[in-house]
Amino acid sequence: MATDATSKPRTATLHRMVMDEHVCPYGLKARDLLRRQGYAVDDRWLTTREQVEAFKAEHGVKTTPQVFIDGQRIGGYEDLRAHFGKPVPDPDATSYTPVAALFGMTLLMALAASTAAFGTPFTGQALAWFIAFSMAVLALLKLQNVERFATMFLNYDLLARRWVPYSYVYPFAEGLAGILMIAGVATWLSVPLALFIGTVGAVSVFKAVYIDKRTLKCACVGGASKVPLGFVSLTENLMMIGMAVWMGLAEFGLLGTGAHGM
Template sequence: MSKTAILYRMVTNNHICPFGLRSKDLLQREGYDVDDRPLTSKEQTDEFKAKYKVKTTPQTYINDQRIGGYDELRTHFNKGEAGQSGITYTPVIAIFSIALLLALAFQYVVIGEYFSIRTIMLFIAFSMAMLAVQKLKDLFSFTNSFITYDLLAMKWIPYGYIYPFVEAYVGIAMVAQLPALAVAPFSLFIGMIGAASVIKAVYIDKRELKCACVGGDSNVPLGFVSLSENLFMVAGGLIMLFL
């Protein structure tokens, strides 16, 4: 016997409700035939809300019982909370993984092999460039987080605004293979200050903070990841100078 659900969702020329689409997809994945009933205007949507005494759409009905919106539907099917919530390392894992794959691909195309010292440099460079983009998306938000633990930014707030541009410059300059003396000092400077700041805030002062490494709105905890980012910069600077 087939299972059927009735779904009311907003679908107008100006707006297609994303949670309506998600509700329909979830119902279909759970094996339901969906009686899809689009609400094609604001007036029709308001009439539906008034008639059924609900405040929002979409609304799902199964066996003549109102389940509710998308969150309630997930609860009905014993699904977890939608989206990311709480502490997560996902942004950092994504950035470092893509940076590594880019480095391997780039190195293979250029010299026909995957791994060398240059691969390490490219990994550092791509990581720095992508992390800089995350910070540059919202400089105010980034600096609001950064100045709470960076030793230099605490004393001179403009450094928080300068930092992402320097990080981006170093990453791009490494890919371009600019002269070591034009790049390494910047990498060493921001890397060493950053490492010292993380060590003091996390491992000495035992403060629980969010890392600004992927932007000010992240839920990545300050600690090993932030320290790794800074040590990569230091390593990159030393490799440029001595190898």
Template sequence: MPVNQPHKSATLYRMVMPKHTCPYGLKSKDLLERQGFVVDDQHLTTREQTDAFMAEQGVNTTPQTFIAGKRIGGYEELRVYFGEIKPESERANTTYQPVIAIFTMALLMALGLSWYHSGSLFTLRAFEWFISIAMCLLALQKLKDIEQFSTMFLNYDLLAQRWVRYSKLYPFGEALAGILMTASAFIWLASPVAILIGSIGSVSVIKAVYIDKRELKCACVGGDSQVPLGFISLTENLLMVAMGCWMLLKPTLL
């Protein structure tokens, strides 16, 4: 780790061309300045100049940062140097960050709608909106790349393994149920869809994770997910089942 000292300086080589400014170069410069470094900002303004620099340094990418005459590397290496992240070899290959972001956004949106609708944050309708909006956001993640999602989904979903087309229908079903429940419209359609896909998903996760003891990535936030299949996936499916049942029974209970 670097030793704190006054007037720290660093040299940064980054691409700044008429039609392209490297975003990682900007991030590196910002990080260095936030760490108190005076940056000698060297611009690589042509493709030829960039290629010559990389050949001279024996690297394949820019930007490149030098501190005290030592090459630190690109933006990721600079973050490691300053202790912002762990080296790649020490990083976990799973993360819950996408799920946390989605459920947090869904909760805040639900509270905002509740405040607008009734002047109160914590209402029954806010809880319903939280679940339905979360379903919409999760469906959106899946629909970003439905082919990749379906491939990952086929690893564990029991119905999809018997009827492959279901792996591509699932996100549309989740989106439809979420949208209709948000609007409290056509509940006769939305609730059965949510109950059906949630029940199948719950059984599939229980079998794959808790019975077969398989270590898989969850397709709940899309096909590029690094979220482990398990509690989060099971919770998503159980919430859909609970929401479907609640929306069907609510008129008789209230």
């Protein structure tokens, strides 16, 4: 439908913090959303702490930014999203997005490395690198806050609950095994290490989820994870076991094809 050139454009008033030391990111998001929805924005800056506090007191609100449309207060950025019928993220909601992003990226890394090394992404080595890259990145996420990871890990890991230091050792062991497997060196260390932590982890997850029927969060992508314990963590551990077995068989020449074959 054509827009009447004489019609008055829709206008929204946005009050947001814009100070020398701080520009509110939610204010920028709200302005962008309004513009994408076709609104002309009356962008009013709150440039001092005194102005912010006075505005909040005047309108009886606790936070900024605040959006007004047709004289009606809509609220902050998330309220504005809801007003336009857009999904509002729930910070406490279960989500597999971090896991999907991680495995998707490590898969692409493995395919890229295989292409660079062998001229094709479709090699057995690409599969091995995918698992090893995944182990290294998973360890990296845990190592960002080892204390928080250990706390979550102690909820279900059988060995860690008997010997608490294992909850701190685990991410370092996983990372070391992954790096050694990427390099293809020290198989004598990486294979038993991955086999051990993978087996203990798989048994622990299986018991907690499928036998004890407990509802827990998975520590596999770090201590702030909203991923439920179960399939993802079990897959992580089974991947380590499979990688260790494969590399062990290759080390003793028991595989029919080399590491670069399919």
